[in-house]
Amino acid sequence: MKLSTIPLAVRTTCPYCGVGCGVTATAQPDGSLAIAGDEKHEANRGRLCVKGAALGETLGLDGRLLQPALRERGQLRDASWDEALDRVAAGFARAVAQHGPDSVALYVSGQMLTEDYYVANKLMKGYIGSANIDTNSRLCMSSSVAGHKRAFGEDIVPGCYEDFELADMVVLAGSNAAWCHPTLFQRLVRARELRPQMKIVVIDPRRTATVELADMHLPIKPGSDAWLFNGLLCHLARQGRADRDFIAAHTEGLDEALAAAQDTCGDLHAVARACRVDPALLLAFYDAFAATAKVVTAYSQGINQSSSGTDKVNSIINCHLLTGRIGKPGMGPFSLTGQPNAMGGREVGGLANMLAAHMELEDPTQRAAVQAFWDSPRIAHQPGLKAVDLFRAVEEGRIKALWIIATNPVVSLPDADQARRALAKCELVVVSDIVAGTDTNAYADVLLPALGWGEKDGTVTNSERRISRQRSFLPAPGAARADWQVLCQVAQRMGFGGLDYQSVHEIFDEHARLSAWRNEGATARVFRLDGLAGMSRRDYDELEPIQWPVTHGEDGKPRGAARLFGDGRFARPSGRARLVPVTPRGPANLPGGDYPLVLNTGRVRDQWHTMTRTGKSPRLAGHVPEPFIDMHPQDALLCGVREGELARVMSDWGEMVARVAHGGGIARGSLFVPIHWSGQTAADARVGAVVNPVVDPLSGEPEFKHTPVRVEPFGVA
Ligand code: SF4
Numbered sequence: 001m002k003l004s005t006i007p008l009a010v011r012t013t014c015p016y017c018g019v020g021c022g023v024t025a026t027a028q029p030d031g032s033l034a035i036a037g038d039e040k041h042e043a044n045r046g047r048l049c050v051k052g053a054a055l056g057e058t059l060g061l062d063g064r065l066l067q068p069a070l071r072e073r074g075q076l077r078d079a080s081w082d083e084a085l086d087r088v089a090a091g092f093a094r095a096v097a098q099h100g101p102d103s104v105a106l107y108v109s110g111q112m113l114t115e116d117y118y119v120a121n122k123l124m125k126g127y128i129g130s131a132n133i134d135t136n137s138r139l140c141m142s143s144s145v146a147g148h149k150r151a152f153g154e155d156i157v158p159g160c161y162e163d164f165e166l167a168d169m170v171v172l173a174g175s176n177a178a179w180c181h182p183t184l185f186q187r188l189v190r191a192r193e194l195r196p197q198m199k200i201v202v203i204d205p206r207r208t209a210t211v212e213l214a215d216m217h218l219p220i221k222p223g224s225d226a227w228l229f230n231g232l233l234c235h236l237a238r239q240g241r242a243d244r245d246f247i248a249a250h251t252e253g254l255d256e257a258l259a260a261a262q263d264t265c266g267d268l269h270a271v272a273r274a275c276r277v278d279p280a281l282l283l284a285f286y287d288a289f290a291a292t293a294k295v296v297t298a299y300s301q302g303i304n305q306s307s308s309g310t311d312k313v314n315s316i317i318n319c320h321l322l323t324g325r326i327g328k329p330g331m332g333p334f335s336l337t338g339q340p341n342a343m344g345g346r347e348v349g350g351l352a353n354m355l356a357a358h359m360e361l362e363d364p365t366q367r368a369a370v371q372a373f374w375d376s377p378r379i380a381h382q383p384g385l386k387a388v389d390l391f392r393a394v395e396e397g398r399i400k401a402l403w404i405i406a407t408n409p410v411v412s413l414p415d416a417d418q419a420r421r422a423l424a425k426c427e428l429v430v431v432s433d434i435v436a437g438t439d440t441n442a443y444a445d446v447l448l449p450a451l452g453w454g455e456k457d458g459t460v461t462n463s464e465r466r467i468s469r470q471r472s473f474l475p476a477p478g479a480a481r482a483d484w485q486v487l488c489q490v491a492q493r494m495g496f497g498g499l500d501y502q503s504v505h506e507i508f509d510e511h512a513r514l515s516a517w518r519n520e521g522a523t524a525r526v527f528r529l530d531g532l533a534g535m536s537r538r539d540y541d542e543l544e545p546i547q548w549p550v551t552h553g554e555d556g557k558p559r560g561a562a563r564l565f566g567d568g569r570f571a572r573p574s575g576r577a578r579l580v581p582v583t584p585r586g587p588a589n590l591p592g593g594d595y596p597l598v599l600n601t602g603r604v605r606d607q608w609h610t611m612t613r614t615g616k617s618p619r620l621a622g623h624v625p626e627p628f629i630d631m632h633p634q635d636a637l638l639c640g641v642r643e644g645e646l647a648r649v650m651s652d653w654g655e656m657v658a659r660v661a662h663g664g665g666i667a668r669g670s671l672f673v674p675i676h677w678s679g680q681t682a683a684d685a686r687v688g689a690v691v692n693p694v695v696d697p698l699s700g701e702p703e704f705k706h707t708p709v710r711v712e713p714f715g716v717a
Contacts, residue, residue, distance in 0.1 A: 010473040011038055013460055014052040015111065015453040016608045018337030019043055019161075019184045020462025021052055022545065025454065025473055033059070037183075041545055043161060043462055049182035050606055050620065057617040059454055059474070065436040066478025069447040076447065081479060085486070087446050088403070089493030091428035092128070095400040101130035101380075105390055105399045108350060109406035110137040110339030111609075113458030113470055115507040116483035117341070118348040119499060120405065121356055123487055124384075125349065126376035127496040131361055131384030132399065134352040136407040137342040138387040138700055139414075143304040144335035145346060146699040147313025150580050151321070152565070153572030154358055154526050155346055159296065159332035160464040160547065160562045165191035166330030169292040171201045173225060173316065174302015174705075178209040179605040181300075181336050181463075189213055199292075201285060203228065204302060206600065206672060207665035218285060221276035222598055222670060223706050225303055226584035228282070229315035230261035231271035235286040236322055243324030250324075250568035253579040257318050260581035274584070289319070294330035301338060301602065305704040307588040309696045314580035321579050327565035336463050343461035347527060347548075348511060352384035357515040358527035373517045376498055386700030388414065388693050395422035403430040405483055406450065408610045410439040411678045414702040415653045416688030432483055435612040439679050439686070449480040453613070456482055458504045461548070466560075467532075468545040505540040509533065526571045531558035587706035588694040591669065595651060595708035597635060600672045601687050602705075607676040615676075627658035627677035627685040629711065632668045636660055639711040646683065646714035649673065651707050654689035657714050671709065683714065 009026040022041020026034045033056040039046040068084035069076040079087075095103045106124050108117065117135075124133040148155045161184055164170055170188055177185040192198045202214040203225065211217045220228060236242065237258055247254055265271050268286070272279035289295060297320065303312045317333045325331035337343055349356040359366035361383055371379040385393050391413060393399045402423070413419045423429050423443035431444040434452040441447060450456075457472040484507060491499040501507050512529035531550035535543070546560040553559035570577040591598050606623035608614040615621065629647055631639075641647040641660045648657050649671065658673065666672055677685035692707040 010471050011040070011469075012454070012471040012473070013340070013468040014048070014055065015340050015470065016051050017181055018339055018342055018463040019181050020340060020460060020466060020468055021048055021183050022468065023048065023052060023055065025056070032056070041468070043464070043466060043545070044183045047183040047186055051608060051614055054614070054617045054620050055453065057619060058613045060616060061477050062616065063435055063437060064477055065433055065447060065449040066480060067449060068479065071445045076444070081481070084446050084448060085489050085493055088430050089490045091401045092490070093494050095428070096128060099400055101128050102132055102384070103399055104128060104130065104401045105132035105385065105394070105403070107387065107390060107402060107404045107407065107409060108133060108135045108345070110135060110140070110342040110345055111406040112341060112345065112483060113456060113460060114341060114344035114348060114511065115458040115504040116487070117345045117350050118356065118507055118511045119484045119487045119501070121349045122374060122376070123491050123496070123499060125355065125380040126371065126374045126378070127491060127498065129378035129380055131352050131380035131382065132390065133350070133384060134387045134390050135345050135350045136387065136409070136412060137339055137345050138351065139305070139412065139702060139704070140301055140338040141304055141335060141342050142351060142699040142701045143306065143309025143696055144313050145351065146310040146696075147317060148335070150310070150314055151317045151578055152570050156526055156564055156571065157335055157463060157465055158327050158564045159334050161187065162562065163296050163330050163332060163334070164188045164298070166294060167296040168197060168294040168330070169199045169201060169288060171203065171289070171295065171297040172210060173203040173297060173299040174304070175298055175300035175336055176204070176208040176210045176602065177298070177300070177336065178213065180338070180603050182605070185210065199288065201288070205667060205670060209605070211665070216285060216288070218275070218277050218281060219667065221274070222600060223306065223587040224275040224584075225312045226308060226315045226582055227265055227271050227274040229312070229319055230265035230582055230584060231268065231282070232286055232289060232319050233258065233261045233315070233322060234266050235268070236290055236319060239290045241290045242322050246324030246568065247322065250570065250576055251321050251579055252574060252576045253581070254322065256581045257579035260583050264584055293325065295325055296330065296332060296334055298334040298336050300336040302705060304701055306701070306706070307694050307696050307703045308585040309701050310698040311582045311585065315582045318579045318582070321577050327563050329563070332563075340462070341460040343463065343465065344459065347461060352386050352390070356511070357517070358525055369517060370514070373514050374498060386695070388695050388700065388702055391419050391422045394426050397425065399426065401428040401430070402426050403432070404440060405432040408438045408440045408612070410443070411610045411686050411688055412675065413688055414691035414704060415693035416686050417654045418693065432486060434480070437680070438610065438612060448486055449478060451476055451480050451482050455480065459508060459543070465547045466545050467543070467548060469543050503537070505537045508540060509535060526564060587703060589692050589706070589708050591708040595710050597709050597711065598670045599649065599651065599687075599690060599707040599709045600670055600705050601675050601691060602672065604674045604676065607674070609676065610678055611676045624674070627674060627681065628661040629658050630661050630663040630666050630672040631711065632666050632670070633662050635668060635711075636662070641711060641713050648712045648714050649687070649690050649709050650712065651690045651692065651709045653692055656685055656687050656690050657683035658685050671711065
């Protein structure tokens with residue numbers, strides 16, 4: 001593609017996973033674009049995975065949504081921005097006037113930049129007056145958020161990527177980091193090459209690419225993680241590994257947590273049976289963890305996407321609190337986020353139960369502080385609907401107008417056919433996207449063209465709390481506009497006065513100042529950007545990646561923090577961390593009867609979400625060219641299907657079709673199906689249609705890793 005107008009070289013950030021790699025995009029003499037890893041970015045130090053390296057191949061305008069469109073008499077027609085914005089504003093205003101603020105909702109995304117996210121959250125909570133704004137990040141890391149808040153008092157990842165290199169043992173629980181967080185995994189493997197005493201342990205029911213490079217693999221029964229970590233807690237206590245000084249000075253709840261663990265997991269052989277692992281292997285892991293001071297336990301969707309995900313997170317954190325292994329170099333629990341700005345969304349209150357700047361919606365003092373800062377006419381008084389409940393409310397007619405931004409719920413939600421039914425019934429469906437023809441767009445009454453990577457401008461925050469600039473270097477295609485501009489233009493048409501920003505810099509500055517805002521009586525918070533408040537436009541443009549909390553250094557420059565809690569001070573009112581009692585619970589729906597197999601879902605190495613961008617690169621498509629059902633050959637035989645044949649996966653909620661594969665990493669009784677493919681393939685390959693919609697009661701995160709299913713040859717009625 002010809003990119004003759006772009007600046008010579010731009011430092012920006014990859015738009016895919018939560019590692020948040022720095023990228024340099026350099027215009028070539030022939031007008032093409034060279035993509036490379038940014039040597040100066042601490043997240044990746046010059047590395048890129050294959051998805052990041054292929055970014056230049058995904059920027060063409062084929063399939064882009066370039067013009068607003070309105071549905072009339074069942075057909076979409078091109079429209080002007082004025083027509084489209086008027087329709088959105090009028091539809092939202094009418095629903096609010098007739099049915100109240102909770103009759104409208106926003107469903108947003110960890111793909112959005114922090115500035116876009118901030119404006120969306122402010123519009124809904126501070127002006128419309130409802131907290132019915134939730135995000136697709138609900139589907140990937142909300143259990144970690146809830147677990148952090150229970151243990152630390154605030155949603156905080158205590159450590160940094162460097163800890164993976166400094167540790168003597170890195171435990172990866174429910175994480176296929178080799179495929180899902182590749183450059184971080186490369187750093188880890190390189191560190192082990194330099195220090196062979198370092199060990200990598202993987203806890204995963206599947207034999208993944210990550211397992212291939214591990215020193216130890218515990219192939220646990222799906223869903224049994226909390227038994228394993230509760231058993232570890234008991235073992236550490238029995239072995240005298242508790243850090244008594246740290247516990248006495250900086251924690252509470254040890255006795256209750258130990259008692260709960262002891263009840264169910266005090267006996268190693270009972271834990272081994274519950275986890276379906278060899279007791280000798282389990283003991284070897286427990287002994288190695290006990291004997292190694294510098295341990296990082298990193299966890300991802302295999303832990304979070306569970307009906308007891310929050311408890312699983314706390315069972316991990318408990319082991320680190322018991323041993324005082326937190327906030328110090330090379331040790332700590334670490335939540336690996338899936339999306340590029342899952343963390344930034346948390347900062348601005350993108351979840352339905354949070355307010356901007358990590359303040360709590362249900363805390364009247366913090367609520368008043370945010371409203372006073374915004375000088376807004378109202379503020380939502382109660383948590384809004386979380387993703388799965390939100391789409392139920394749409395189907396039930398309680399939500400009349402829904403605005404979806406940068407996500408494709410008809411593919412990605414659990415029970416995805418329910419999302420279809422909901423959107424088909426909704427009075428007004430607005431979709432902002434960069435792509436014209438997603439499964440979700442088929443249900444839009446209003447389509448709004450958005451800016452993509454390289455076109456939009458703002459910040460993202462990665463898994464280690466590092467804020468980086470995503471810079472624009474391409475012109476806006478067609479009539480596409482930034483999400484923040486569109487949100488402001490709708491707000492103005494609805495008569496709201498506090499959303500008239502002129503630039504992303506202005507929004508970021510307000511976000512930074514809000515994080516520093518204290519009202520009398522407001523609890524001190526860790527999430528603070530004091531050192532970035534009041535930045536000039538130029539400083540914002542030139543902002544170097546920096547980890548929050550950001551204070552003013554002695555030289556007057558912003559100073560970030562690599563680790564938190566090293567001083568033993570936590571964000572809870574007592575100043576102490578809490579060990580949370582965990583009683584392990586199995587998955588909500590168990591296999592048996594008509595559905596004897598367990599479906600697990602996840603990513604493949606070279607695709608991202610519903611493939612609207614990575615699907616454009618032939619190089620990326622070459623890795624896994626089509627959807628598949630990975631199953632054990634003996635299970636396939638029993639189901640009457642063979643490798644390479646099309647088969648149907650069916651559950652109580654829906655069905656999908658793909659080809660059978662024998663990847664070799666699957667135990668008897670389980671399947672693995674990737675999340676990326678849509679209903680636009682020859683046969684419907686949306687695995688979301690099969691996934692049960694049961695959620696964790698605390699976090700609202702769905703149980704994507706465990707749905708009872710059966711498999712039949714395709715074509716059998
Ligand atoms: Fe880095 Fe993740 Fe992008 Fe790969 S996908 S380049 S690991 S941010």
